[in-house]
Amino acid sequence: MPTPVRGRLADDREILLYDSDTGLGVDRRDLPRRSPLPVTTVRRDPRTGDRVIVAPARQERTYHPPRQMCPLCPDPDGRSSEIPAADYRVAVLENRFPALSTVGVPYRAVPEANPLRVEELGTGRCEVVCFSSDHDGSFAALSDEHARLMIDVWAHRTAELFARDDIAEVYCFENRGAEIGVTLAHPHGQIYGYPFRTRRTRDLLRTAAAYRAEHGTDLFESILADEIADRTRLLVRTEHTTAFVPFAARWPVEVHVYPNRHVRNLIDLTAAEADDLALVYLTVLRAFDALYARPLPYIASWHQYRADAEEGYLHAELFSVRRSADKLKYLAGSESGRDAFLNDKTPETIAADLRAVIA
Ligand SMILES: [Zn+2]
Incomplete structure (x- = not known):
């Protein structure tokens, strides 16, 4: 530290x-x-x-x-x-x-x-x-x-x-x-x-608890294993880190980055895991900037929890409002009024576009 x-x-x-x-x-x-x-x-x-x-x-x-x-x-x-x-x-x-x-x-x-x-x-x-x-x-x-x-x-x-x-x-x-x-x-x-606790965190933790009650396994570990097995939306997979476009991406550009080992927060990473996470994070951001002629506007959002939290898995959620070279996505009636997102791109297309610019 x-x-x-x-x-x-x-x-x-x-x-x-x-x-x-x-x-x-x-x-x-x-x-x-x-x-x-x-x-x-x-x-x-x-x-x-x-x-x-x-x-x-x-x-x-x-x-x-x-x-x-x-x-x-x-x-x-x-x-x-x-x-x-x-x-x-x-x-x-x-x-x-x-x-x-x-x-x-x-x-x-x-x-x-x-x-x-x-x-x-x-x-x-x-x-x-x-x-x-x-x-x-x-x-x-x-x-x-x-x-x-x-x-x-x-x-x-x-x-x-x-x-x-x-x-x-x-x-x-x-x-x-x-x-x-x-x-x-x-x-x-x-x-x-x-x-x-913010609503988004409460939602994630409640969903994880319900998943554990129904399936007996950790929700986030299961998501990571499933994305790795499916490969359709996988972007980067290294010894310690994995980046993928989530199955139900809300944004026209969206990537989630997980350490491969289940930790609750950034404090619990080993030195090798932190090294690797930094490299993959850079890879994703550089791919973002390579998508269009101009640097991509984005939000990078880290999810982490206290070590004794009942559920939770450290991950970064990176996303953009840009849906094409000259158009932005606005949060209009369905998103702002109902929190029901419409994505104009399939998550699989988003992943293919990002893989094309990851050297
Ligand atoms: Zn300055």
């Missing part, structure tokens, strides 16, 4: 540099101090039980700044960016406009006086993860060794956030491309430490 250099920004947010040669300077910006109480809340939809994070302060967040004002480029003077350092390899910092935060107060639920209006404090942690100091870089452009460092960084953050009893779920993800809604061009991802 890597040991980061830790520091504080001008408004007391935490910043961590990994594998840093230069260390941290002083953030000399005149930033307003953060409010001592969480400013967001989590409301429960009484019809579905879904949680909605209400975070009005995020309306003020930095929106497509000009390149010379990029808040994620290294800044040796400590006057113009979030990262007061001459350079860095990977930087992690608390989000200035967080959807969830604690700022030192313990998690506590607002009393449930009315079952139709359940509202909790938006405690948790939102981190920005800068993959590289190169403003024009991307995850796919990282070296093998740098991508492996990212796996270690995610594992380190996961371990630290899982150790907090006010965090129920740790979600590492990347939004890439303005088409996805990214407002900062600098290559970066995010980590959310939620105080609740």
Whole structure:
């Protein structure tokens, strides 16, 4: 597990540099101090039980700044960016406009006086993860060794956030491309430490428990074995890692990446497994960018669970809204109104197209 250099920004947010040669300077910006109480809340939809994070302060967040004002480029003077350092390899910092935060107060639920209006404090942690100091870089452009460092960084953050009893779920993800809604061009991802289990995680775990009750085997191990046996949607199979297009892919480009050995989370990978996972992850992202003339907008979404979770299997889910060289898929009535996805491409065609660009 890597040991980061830790520091504080001008408004007391935490910043961590990994594998840093230069260390941290002083953030000399005149930033307003953060409010001592969480400013967001989590409301429960009484019809579905879904949680909605209400975070009005995020309306003020930095929106497509000009390149010379990029808040994620290294800044040796400590006057113009979030990262007061001459350079860095990977930087992690608390989000200035967080959807969830604690700022030192313990998690506590607002009393449930009315079952139709359940509202909790938006405690948790939102981190920005800068993959590289190169403003024009991307995850796919990282070296093998740098991508492996990212796996270690995610594992380190996961371990630290899982150790907090006010965090129920740790979600590492990347939004890439303005088409996805990214407002900062600098290559970066995010980590959310939620105080609740998200609906998607609850759905996966419930389905896995039902599968075990009916078939006596692990759902995710079974999916992996079935995709390997079928081969129709298989993309990459190495000693420690497998990538495939799922049988019921929801998106016009969608790939799932599993370690071959059943682990719950990134922390539990061996060094050889982490090496291999980084390489396969890069292979998939580079195939994404080779599909069309322009880099593919995508979302990379990691599923992981505490070691003692009742079900769950570490895997990455990578997908794109691009359905052809010049068309995007929008989440319209069926998807947004009913959560019932329509895919214009067969998963088998998606796999064939990706295999064609994997050298
Ligand atoms: Zn930048």
